[in-house]
Amino acid sequence: MTHTLDSGSISATIKAAGAELCSVKNAEGLELLWQAGPAWPRHSPILFPIVGRLKNDELRHRGKTFSMTQHGFARDQTFDWRERRKTSCTLDLTDNVASRAHFPFAFRLAVTYAVDDVHLDVRFEITNTGDETLPASLGGHPAFNWPLAPGLPKEAYGIQFSNEEPAPIRRLKGGLLRAKSEPTPIKGNTLALSEQLFTDDAVILDRPASRSIRYAADRGPAITLQWQGFRELGIWSKPDGAPFLCLEPWRGTASPLDFDGEFLDKPGIMKIAPGKSEMLSYRISVG
Template identity: 30%
Template sequence: MIVSISNEHLAVEFSTKGAELKSIVGVDSAINYMWRGDTQFWGKFSPVLFPIVGALKENTYEYQGQRYTLSRHGFARDLEFEHELVAATEINFKLKHTEETLKIYPFEFELILRYRLRGASLQCTYQVVNLGSQTMLFSIGGHPAFAAPLNQQGVYTDYYLQFNNDDKLTFHHIDDNLIADQTTTIELKDKTLPLKHELFYGDALVFKNLKSNHIRLLNTKNYNGLNFHFEGFPYFGIWAAIDADFVCLEPWCGIADAVSHNQQLEEKEGMEKLVAKETWERSWEVCCF
């Protein structure tokens, strides 16, 4: 089911499956800032990564002596969320544990996604509520794919990313969906990373020590683009499918297993720990122009 919110600047659509953001369209410009989901390359738009980010080693983990299987990025992106239209400019999506989720993830939870329009900005807030009696271990992250070029005008190499606090980028390599020890450093000119398809031929660029909390997607042909702001996410990914005309800006609280991980959930890097009956919250925001 497709649902929407709008104001005088933006019209935004979502799917109730996965609470997935599907389009952000400028009311006056008619520019769609989101990737169009061409299945030839990648059929998603902005999946929600929960209760893990990335892949588990052998797609399995152990917790309190029991072994579980959980697919890459978790199950939230594949499930139907309840939704509530709070106002013309705000919508909430909710997902709770079920008998089926407890078989693969033994925690009682409520996951809330709140999307809110403020002027030409869309804010996405994640709330995780621990409904159980034990400390909950989880990861969560965003995966929004932004079009480059916008409205299919121009070419990919017209576009670049500008970081507010980084002069160089050191990213971890990915080995069979897992985080390798090997890193590569890219020196930036004017805090700018030019986009080219070859950047992502080895999979995503995964950052553990990104200094920036603000990334701009800009181009050399016109003034259209976006500002992406995020706070409190210790990991970040930048990715595109091979030769696809988009770039994903991915704030993460969590990360894929390391190649050498022992598969113990309590020892997994990047897991958030939420005590019983407490609520956890993080937000990111995109401003379109």
């Protein structure tokens, strides 16, 4: 089941499966979101309760081991509709028999989408409904068309950061975080885009100075992404001609290559006390 939001200037379609955003169109009706083609079968999955991979795809808690595949299970669960309106909707996922087989914690994940004249806001609320600490990560993974409109080569596009980003970046090996950082490909506050940039998987900023980025060419449509509550940023595509670009605000990353401990000790996770909530959000602006 899907639900479409429409402000008259921007429309967004969300489906109950994974609470996944599956369409974003501007006032002219141009589709900006990747339409889950053969190169990658998703649009904008929600990464929860992990971002990336755990070592051996295993979660350890109190001496027990649970299977947990890359990016967690939320993207493959059906959410419940709490509210559906013309310009906003909210969906909920709570722990259940299926989730507890992989993640032995009580939680509620609420996702709210809202549109106005130029923005799509995506808000997350993670609530600990249990009686022990809730360890979790969460990430957005929206994939935009690359190029955004026909007629321009991929290399015409770049990402402009709100601040200069001189810090080294992180890369993955086998889906896990490499120990050593690498020199950033960002020049000042600008990242030139090319397929070769992703030969080594995602570009990961583990502590970006910026809180917004603009993805555009020198003409045509543009996407601005702003975030709050997220601490890391992933930028990813496939280096084989795949016509999409993922701009991913994260709270947490894949496990470091040398980490094989208890999930509560995993670097970068949130630790939410019983009865408490954590709020995170990002905003897509269409220009």
